[in-house]
Amino acid sequence: MNKKEQALLITFTIVGYAKKILMLNKKGRSSMNFIRSLRFKFIVGLTLIMLPLFLLMYYNNVYAMNVVRDQVSLTSMNHLVKSVEQNERVLQETNRYLYSLGERDPDIISLFFLKYGSGDYIIAKQRIMNKFMTDIGFYNLIDSFFLYDAINDDLLLATSGDYDIKMSLVQKSMPVQMQQFEGDIQQPEWGIVRGESRNALVKTVRINQQFYAGALVDMNALNYPEQFTESGDRGGAVIVGIDGIALSNSSLSADQIKLAAAHLPGLKNPYQVISEEVPKGKARQYLMLGLPSAMSKMNYVVLLPEEDMMRNLPFFQRIIRLLPIGAAVILITALVFVRQLLFRPMNMLIRGMRRVSRGELDVRLEPPASSELEFVTRSFNQMTSQIQHLKIDVYEEQLRTREAEFKQLQMQINPHFYLNSLNIIHSLASLQKHELVQQMAGHLADYFRFSLRAGKRVIRLDEELEHIRHYLEIQKLRFPNKLSFSLEVEAGLGHYVLPPLTLQPFVENSIIHGFQRRTEPFIIRIKGQGTAIVSGSTANDEETEELPMLLITIEDNGVGFNQELLDRLQQGQYAEDPGGQHIGIWNVAHRLMVKYGDVAGLAFSNQADGGAKVVIHVPAQTEEEEGGA
Structure with a gap:
């Protein structure tokens, strides 16, 4: 033994x-x-040592973190609410200002009646420009006012700086802004225009059929990160759109903005605690606050790093420093x-x-x-x-169990295409193709005849290949002119034996999973060859024994294994779940293991020119040698 x-x-x-x-x-x-x-001593001892420290750590951690989060979130949210309310109030006042231009400004009204390019027209435009420049000073957030002549495609822009950039933003936004007036409904919301170097809010009103007036606000003017003193070096504020893309400049990194964008649905809560995964380090936690804008489709977001917030807790920090020493002692x-x-x-x-x-x-x-x-x-x-008296009975029972398991595994392989074959015969008979019906019935009868012999422990290779040939001939009748196959076996190998129905699951898988390129013929090649492996050596490593092996290769020109499935097959993961989708492969592998142990096996790969390849290797034994073994 x-x-x-x-x-x-x-x-x-x-x-x-x-x-x-x-x-x-x-x-x-x-x-x-x-x-x-032992249970009583272990529970009492460990409880007396660990319980006080655990209670202190838990209470101190939960209480301190909750207090800091509540206080910091309340203070920061107050700052954020005041800033947002101030911004919204200026935007609302600007709306009222723009709506009144068409009724109160005589120069804008007169432009509709003056000839384009005339002296009076130019003088009126200059007065409008001076008025816009003066009014910019009364609205601290407004960056630019503009007047657009839709008929003459003439844009008048009054801005406090970066004239070319502001002109580009206004020109880019006008087609979109003018579309909102097709239904004669003026919306109070401000639109978002994205530029190459900066983004802006834009509001446009229609004066009459010819003229449109509007205002432009730089997104960076709406963001006040300096008011959040708890943000530290890694925190900050940013304005993001509903798509999660940053609209204003910010001290936050691109990864932090992406993290905040993923949690925008939670802005309805007073605050959120979110985590940022750091490569090869501990995840960083942030306190996230935010408010949606009532005047545009954007959100004001603030990220406060908890690490910087905890610096205001000296007692908590001392406890944290003592934890490694206490943990080591415990x-x-x-x-x-x-x-x-x-x-x-x-x-x-x-x-x-x-x-x-x-x-x-x-x-x-x-x-x-x-x-x-x-x-x-x-x-x-x-x-x-007592083990000496039991080992002989256990060993004999083990042999009986393995024999019963082998027979049960062998009985699991059943053809899955009987119903399809009968449907094909019915269809051919309906078409009065009597010769094909005879061929189909003959192949199916031979296939059934082999299945009746499949209860044997082993079967000759030439009988197994003849069974596969009948199976493939039936498949050729299902896919006329689209399927071909070849059986290439070295001479003298047909009398070697192997477990019945060893090849069929892999041939079935080739047709089921690989037969997807219907525009060209699907080819299955089955090859058999003999080889030998070194099975052992003498004590002086001067003599070796070669064990003859039978190698059977099944390959096709289909789509091959996808990489994920191929990795699992090469690692033998098909054997982990005998009730899963690879039951045929698991059955063959398990039967080979029960019968031959580690000597037999399976190998899976993809060919260089496409298609799947499966190699089965089993000991080359005749029926007499197998019975003697």
Whole structure:
């Protein structure tokens, strides 16, 4: 008996005794001295050491963090609300100003009646320009006023600076702004115009059929990051659109703005605590505040780093610095305590089990002080004294179990295309293609005939290939002129045996998953060849023994395996879930393992010119050699 068989035998025996121990433990629990039990000592000792520190840490952490978050969020939100209200008030006043231009400004009204380009027209425009420049000073947020002549495509712009940039922004926004007046409804909202170097808010009103007046606000003028003193070096404020893209300049990084944009739906809460993943470091947490704008489709957002907020808690910081020292003391104390009560008896038990696994069945362990481990060691000693009498029966039962498992696995392979084949025969009969019906029925009869023999333990390779040929001929009738195949097997290999229905799951998978390029013929190639592997050597490494092997390759010109599936197949993950989508592959692999062990196996790959490739290798044995083995 080798070491693997000994380990398996001991495992079966220990499992049986473990069940017996659990049953006896339940019956004798009432009479066990609970004070001497390991469970009682471990719970009491660890609780006395860790509970006070845990309570202090939890209370201090939760209370301090909540207080700081509430206070900082309240202060920052007050600043943000005041800033937003001030901005919204200026925008509303600007709206009223623009709406009144068409009724109160005589120069703008006169332009409608003056000839374009005349002297009076130019003088009126100059007076409008002077008025706009004067009015800009009364609206501290407004960057520019403009008047647009839609008929003559003439734009008058009064701005406090960066004339070319502001002119470009206004010209870019005019087509979109003019579309909102098609239904003669003036909307109070301000539009957003995005430029190459900066973004702006723009508001346009229609004076009459010819003239449009408007105002421009630089987005950076709406953002006041300096008022949030708690933002520190890594925090800040930003204005973002409803699409999550930043509209104003900000000290926040692109990743921080992206993180804030992902949490815009939570702005209805007083504040949010969000985390930023840092490569190779601890995640950074931020306090996020925000308000949506009532005058435009944008949001005011503030990020406050919690690390900077905690600098105002000196007591909390001292506790944090002492935690490593306290944790080290607690860990050492707990290790010493647990070592005496648990680790030392468990190590003694493990050493005894290792000696038993090597075949030393005379091992006897000294009972420890704990009542649970004392019961376990007594049961272990009893197990070692009886294991010699049980190992022969367990080993024979194992052989019977493996034989039954092999037969059950072999019976799982059933063809999945019987119904399709009968439908094809029905269709061919309806078309009165009697010759094709005869061929189909003949192939199907041979296929059924082989299935009746599939209960055998092994079958010859030439019989397996003949079965595959019938299967592929049936598939050719399903896909006329679109499927072809070739069977190339070296001479003299047909008498070797392998488990029945070993090749069929892979041929089925080729047709089901690889037959997707219907514009060109689908080709399946099955090859068989013999080879040899080195199976062992002498003590002096001068002689080796070669084991003859049978290699069967199944390849096609289909789409091949996708990379994710190929990685799983190459790692053998198809064997983890026998009820999953790779039941055919798992069945073949498990039958080969039960019958041949590690000698047989499967290999999966994609060909260089496309298509999937599966290689099956099994020992090259005849039916007589297999029966003798």
